[in-house]
Amino acid sequence: MKRKTISLLLASTLLAGTAATAEDVTLTIESWRNDDLTLWQDKIIPAFEAQNPGIKVKFTPSAPAEYNAVLNSKLDAGSAGDLITCRPFDASLALFEAGHLADLDDMEAMGNFSDVAKSAWQTDDGSASFCVPMASVIHGFIYNKDAFAELGLEVPTTEAEFFAALEAIKADGTYIPMAMGTNDQWEAATMGYNNIGPNYWKGEEGRLALIAGEQKLTDPQWVAPYETLAKWSDYMGDGYEAQTYPDSQNLFTLGRAAIYPAGSWEISGFNALADFEMGAFKPPVQNAGDTCYISDHTDIGIGMNAKTANPDAAKTFLAWVASPEFATIFGNALPGFFPLSSTPVELEDPLAKEIVGWRGECESTIRSTYQILSRGTPNLENDTWGASVAAIKGTSSPAELGQKLQDGLASWYAPQQ
Amino acid sequence: MQKPRIRWHIAVFLAPAVLVYTAVMIFPLFNTLRLSLFSKIDQERVYVGLQNFQTLFGDPIWSEQFWNALGNNFWFFLIHMLVQNPIGIALAAILSHPRLRFAALYRSAIVIPTILSFVIVGFAWKLILSPIWGIAPSMLDAVGLKSLFAPWLGKEEYALTTLALISVWQFVGIPMMLIYAALLSIPEEVLEAGEIDGITGMSAFWKIKLPLILPSIGIISILTFVGNFNAFDLIYASQGALAGPDYSTDILGTFMYRTFFGFQLQLGDPHMGSAIAGAMFAIILIGVCLYLFGIQTRMRRYQL
Numbered sequence: 001m002k003r004k005t006i007s008l009l010l011a012s013t014l015l016a017g018t019a020a021t022a023e024d025v026t027l028t029i030e031s032w033r034n035d036d037l038t039l040w041q042d043k044i045i046p047a048f049e050a051q052n053p054g055i056k057v058k059f060t061p062s063a064p065a066e067y068n069a070v071l072n073s074k075l076d077a078g079s080a081g082d083l084i085t086c087r088p089f090d091a092s093l094a095l096f097e098a099g100h101l102a103d104l105d106d107m108e109a110m111g112n113f114s115d116v117a118k119s120a121w122q123t124d125d126g127s128a129s130f131c132v133p134m135a136s137v138i139h140g141f142i143y144n145k146d147a148f149a150e151l152g153l154e155v156p157t158t159e160a161e162f163f164a165a166l167e168a169i170k171a172d173g174t175y176i177p178m179a180m181g182t183n184d185q186w187e188a189a190t191m192g193y194n195n196i197g198p199n200y201w202k203g204e205e206g207r208l209a210l211i212a213g214e215q216k217l218t219d220p221q222w223v224a225p226y227e228t229l230a231k232w233s234d235y236m237g238d239g240y241e242a243q244t245y246p247d248s249q250n251l252f253t254l255g256r257a258a259i260y261p262a263g264s265w266e267i268s269g270f271n272a273l274a275d276f277e278m279g280a281f282k283p284p285v286q287n288a289g290d291t292c293y294i295s296d297h298t299d300i301g302i303g304m305n306a307k308t309a310n311p312d313a314a315k316t317f318l319a320w321v322a323s324p325e326f327a328t329i330f331g332n333a334l335p336g337f338f339p340l341s342s343t344p345v346e347l348e349d350p351l352a353k354e355i356v357g358w359r360g361e362c363e364s365t366i367r368s369t370y371q372i373l374s375r376g377t378p379n380l381e382n383d384t385w386g387a388s389v390a391a392i393k394g395t396s397s398p399a400e401l402g403q404k405l406q407d408g409l410a411s412w413y414a415p416q417q
Numbered sequence: 418m419q420k421p422r423i424r425w426h427i428a429v430f431l432a433p434a435v436l437v438y439t440a441v442m443i444f445p446l447f448n449t450l451r452l453s454l455f456s457k458i459d460q461e462r463v464y465v466g467l468q469n470f471q472t473l474f475g476d477p478i479w480s481e482q483f484w485n486a487l488g489n490n491f492w493f494f495l496i497h498m499l500v501q502n503p504i505g506i507a508l509a510a511i512l513s514h515p516r517l518r519f520a521a522l523y524r525s526a527i528v529i530p531t532i533l534s535f536v537i538v539g540f541a542w543k544l545i546l547s548p549i550w551g552i553a554p555s556m557l558d559a560v561g562l563k564s565l566f567a568p569w570l571g572k573e574e575y576a577l578t579t580l581a582l583i584s585v586w587q588f589v590g591i592p593m594m595l596i597y598a599a600l601l602s603i604p605e606e607v608l609e610a611g612e613i614d615g616i617t618g619m620s621a622f623w624k625i626k627l628p629l630i631l632p633s634i635g636i637i638s639i640l641t642f643v644g645n646f647n648a649f650d651l652i653y654a655s656q657g658a659l660a661g662p663d664y665s666t667d668i669l670g671t672f673m674y675r676t677f678f679g680f681q682l683q684l685g686d687p688h689m690g691s692a693i694a695g696a697m698f699a700i701i702l703i704g705v706c707l708y709l710f711g712i713q714t715r716m717r718r719y720q721l
Binding site (some may be wrong): 089090181182183184186237238239240241242243244247251339369370374375377378379381382383385386389390395410411 | 478479543546547548549550554567568569570571572573657658659661662664680681682683684686
């Protein structure tokens with residue numbers, strides 16, 4: 001009781017202080033993106049401050065690996081910044097449930113985002129949103145345009161064309177058809193299964209049905225991607241079993257491989273390294289004319305500390321983050337991290353532009369295992385890594401893999417029991 | 418009668434070591450064991466008794482992983498016992514040969530890998546064995562044996578053995594040095610007496626030297642056992658926390674790490690992690706006790 005009175009007293013003096021001096025409000029942003037420090041300081045913050053006199057913004061990132069721990073202790077101690085950069089899914093949901101993040105549903109600017117974009121920062125029932133979506137990464141395939149021209153290949157749009165192209169590259173022998181290894185495991189799941197999979201399970205429709213328990217991982221639409229992955233191994237180059245993620249990146253940027261199953265975050269790195277022209281194609285559909293689905297995976301958002309002393313200024317900032325102006329600055333400074341607002345953004349980087357253009361042609365979804373389904377033990381995401389690798393290597397049949405994943409999920413997830 | 422003086426100096430001299438050891442070893446050890454008796458239910462830490470151990474051994478999802486890790490760990494240990502220690506003994510025997518030239522050079526060269534960091538060793542070997550950039554495939558190609566090359570670290574059936582052999586390469590210097598020291602301490606007279614009785618060359622090694630260095634071999638075995646069952650670094654540095662491919666290189670250390678600290682989307686579970694750490698502690702304790710009471714007390718010692 002006594003402590004409460006004291007903190008109330010403190011709070012009131014603090015409020016009185018700000019009111020009396022009428023000084024500029026300073027907002028502090030917590031983030032793990034210390035790579036983006038100059039971007040924020042030189043571009044984003046000046047642009048915001050020019051439009052909003054009276055509000056100053058400070059970007060104070062910590063190291064990515066320490067961010068969650070540092071942020072939690074700061075929030076508990078009451079010393080965290082006004083704005084908090086949100087990790088997707090459970091990490092931020094835990095903060096919201098602990099009362100650290102404010103509910104943002106009453107903000108008009110949230111209407112600028114689609115439901116898929118908001119899904120990473122919502123309660124399970126979708127009743128409350130607590131972070132403004134900032135950026136996502138899109139999956140697809142990046143290819144070596146010079147190699148395709150040299151071999152006279154067309155960009156594949158259907159699965160049959162895709163494998164025909166791989167076969168042609170293999171027959172020619174100059175290039176490794178596809179640069180991917182299974183050593184680090186996650187590429188097989190992230191750039192393999194969750195890259196091509198949405199075309200089978202019809203994106204959000206399948207993902208939500210799986211969460212609701214209406215579909216099972218043993219259903220054909222969830223097993224078929226493993227059958228397709230099994231065919232990849234013929235085109236992945238010698239010793240792909242021990243090939244690591246940096247190995248694959250190097251093979252592709254050195255021009256030794258023709259196709260790279262990618263996430264859009266590779267764009268800036270590849271632009272700096274590759275001296276050939278690159279193009280991108282979306283995950284091929286089964287039959288020409290099918291609706292295409294892409295994995296447009298939400299990765300970073302920003303929310304408001306529920307205990308901030310300046311909620312109005314913080315909301316002003318969040319509304320600005322939701323605006324097309326912020327999206328343009330952010331999207332162009334970090335090609336490959338795509339703004340999530342529904343208004344299309346003009347990007348300059350040709351590769352990024354090509355990839356983000358898929359949003360207009362295809363239905364967006366996020367990785368199937370990230371929301372809710374990876375909360376228990378065994379962890380579905382980690383198991384999917386192993387299963388995708390096993391599918392590629394052919395150590396288990398796709399049907400067995402589906403059964404194993406389903407058993408694991410059903411062991412703790414009630415809607416699947 | 419005079420009261421016996423309290424000998425304060427004993428306590429004073431013991432204090433630093435006891436305090437430091439308690440703070441960094443004994444307390445964490447017992448706290449870990451205590452932690453394994455709790456669980457987190459609805460954000461609250463609740464005492465659950467041995468339930469974590471029941472899950473670990475009773476729930477097929479957990480027990481399968483545990484037995485897999487334990488089995489891999491035994492294989493890891495077996496390779497060390499069968500490869501590292503015999504090679505170490507052989508190297509020591511060769512090095513202690515009086516007419517060997519450049520002995521000091523060989524000795525240093527063999528011991529140097531031991532002082533390298535696991536991260537460097539893991540990374541260097543990953544590159545050497547890489548099917549894309551590595552020198553192993555081209556070296557095999559040069560002698561016409563390219564067909565023998567496989568991406569060893571990426572194959573379920575070879576990965577663990579390969580890693581065990583890398584670890585052997587790194588640590589073979591330790592048994593070598595210990596045995597070497599033991600061999601040097603054998604007095605010349607004993608060997609000379611044997612020579613007079615007609616025991617020379619190889620039979621001198623088998624009949625005189627080997628029995629005399631047996632206690633050292635015992636110590637090395639137990640050090641290898643403890644080291645292997647605590648191993649973690651090399652696997653983590655070269656294969657990551659998932660100990661791929663398909664958990665084929667998963668040992669107790671990586672299993673504990675993954676459970677305790679979590680991995681990717683899997684959140685850490687300090688309580689189950691502590692239960693695994695407790696099981697590791699028990700396994701090592703049993704192993705060491707078996708050795709101490711079963712083998713060491715029966716070992717014959719010779720007064721030289």
